[in-house]
Amino acid sequence: MKVICNKDKLCDAVTNVSRAVSSKSTILALEGILLQAKGDSLSLTGYDLELGITTTIDAKVESEGEIILSARLLSDMIRRMPYEVIEISSDEKLLTQIVSGAAEYTILGLDPQEFPELPTVSGEPLxxxxxxxxxxxxxxxxxxxxxxxxxxxxxxxxxxxxxxxxxxxxxxxxxxxxxxxxxxxxxxxxxxxxxxxxxxxxxxxxxxxxxxxxxxxxxxxxxxxxxxxxxxxxxxxxxxxxxAAIPADQTTEILISTRAFIDSIERISLLISDKLRSPLKVSFLDEVIKSSCSTTIGKAHDEIACKKTGDDVDMGFNSKYLLDALRACSSDEVLLQVNGPLSPMKVVPKESDGFLFLVLPVRLKSE
Structure with missing residues (x-):
């Protein structure tokens, strides 16, 4: 095999295909990328038996063939090459040369027959x-x-x-x-x-x-x-x-600024860590949300404005889970819907049904 191609295109292809390469496997071929030179293109494939990624780039193919090369080595070598043109050639003994200007590597590839066959999916796109x-x-x-x-x-x-x-x-x-x-x-x-x-x-x-x-x-x-x-x-x-898991009813609905609530929880969460675990107490009251927590190193309290309809309610949350849901929201304002202190809280858009996040509460000590 002998092929000449553009460094940037090859580097992008190797980087992306490497996402499907096994970092450590008993099958050595799974730690490599299958290169196949044919016609006027070079195809690259990575496969770890669960996920496979393949792509094709334009190339000048002087001799058709295929080889498996270490994904890690190939990526590092190409990235450090001095010129925009890279030549890859391999012989019958799988000895492979990667050349760019005066820079040259010689490494031993693997037999392409050792590369597992990707599953086939036929038919029209769904x-x-x-x-x-x-x-x-x-x-x-x-x-x-x-x-x-x-x-x-x-x-x-x-x-x-x-x-x-x-x-x-x-x-x-x-x-x-x-x-x-x-x-x-x-x-x-x-x-x-x-x-x-x-x-x-x-x-x-x-x-x-x-x-x-x-x-x-x-x-x-x-x-x-x-x-x-x-x-x-x-x-x-x-x-x-x-x-069936999404509550149908709610006794309390709160309209909040997504960013303001995220900032408030982040301030409170400074006292919470993996070693200092404590529930975040959130009180939904008329026109205000009060958030607090207490750990062995201290206490924190914060408030933000809101618009509430329905009952007042005190709830406990894992601060990380609540933050993850709020950060995933794609709107400036969201509705929080709850049906009592121990019912899952829904986070939904103000005027559509495009997304819904459900966060389970945790029991507070007073409960």
Whole structure:
């Protein structure tokens, strides 16, 4: 194999494809990138048996072929090359030269036959949507994906398509994040995408107006993103019935400034840490929210203005979970809806149903 290509394009491709490369594996090929030179292009593939990313860049191919090279080494070498043109060549013994000007590396590659075959997903795309819409849906729900193995299906986000509306839902046992967008799709379908996959997809989503598409099979999904193909397994299992988990009624509704409430909680949370855990006490009163906490190093108190209808209520929260929900809000003002001190609190937009965050309260000592 012998191929000549642009340094910047190759560097971007290697960086992005490396997101699917295993950092440590008993299969050495999974720590590498598969390079395939054919026609007038060079394709690069990373795959860790759960997530695969592949892309193709323009190149001058003087001799077709393929090789597996260490992702870490390849990335470091290319980034440090002095010129904009890079030449990669390998022989029958897998000895590979990477050259740019006077700079030259010689490393031993791996047999391309050792690289596992990516799953195939055939058929027409299930849906197309703007990259910006998908990115906001992922970013506003990813924080609530479970990290424990208690229920593996909750380590991903549910994509629930019904009546031309896509709902993305994440839950972890302490909170729920939901985001809705209208989409053009002919069939109703539900599937769960691993959180790790969605995190990498979000990083690849660039121009918000670009169209991206999703193709799914029974066990896998492919995201088509601006020259990249991201293929991932889907998670199996029964996802939480999120509609049943969302309280239908509320006895108290509070309109707040999102930024003001975030700032207030951040001020109070200076006394809270992993070692000094304490619930955040929040009192929803007429025209004011009083927040406080008490730990072994001291006490904190703060107040912000609000507009409340309904009953006064005192609630306890994990400050991190409450902050995560508020930071994910995409509007300047939000409504907080509660149905008593021990019922989950809903955080919703003032005038739409585009997102919903559910935060479970914690018991205060007085209760």
């Amino acid at each position: 849906l197309e949507m703007e990259a910006g819409a998908l990115k906001s849906m992922i970013d506003q729900t990813l924080f609530a994906v479970a990290v424990s193995d208690a229920k593996p299906v909750h380590k991903g986000s549910l994509f629930d398509i019904k009546e031309s509306v896509l709902t993305v839902v994440s839950v972890d046992g302490y909170r729920l994040a939901l985001r809705r967008e209208p989409v053009k799709v002919g069939e109703d379908v539900s599937f769960v995408v691993p959180g790790k996959t969605l995190s990498e997809v979000s990083k690849l989503l660039g121009d918000p107006e670009k169209q991206i598409s999703l193709t799914i099979s029974k066990k896998h999904i492919i995201f088509h993103i601006e020259g990249y193909f991201v293929i991932s397994r889907l998670l199996e299992g029964e996802f939480l019935d999120y509609k």
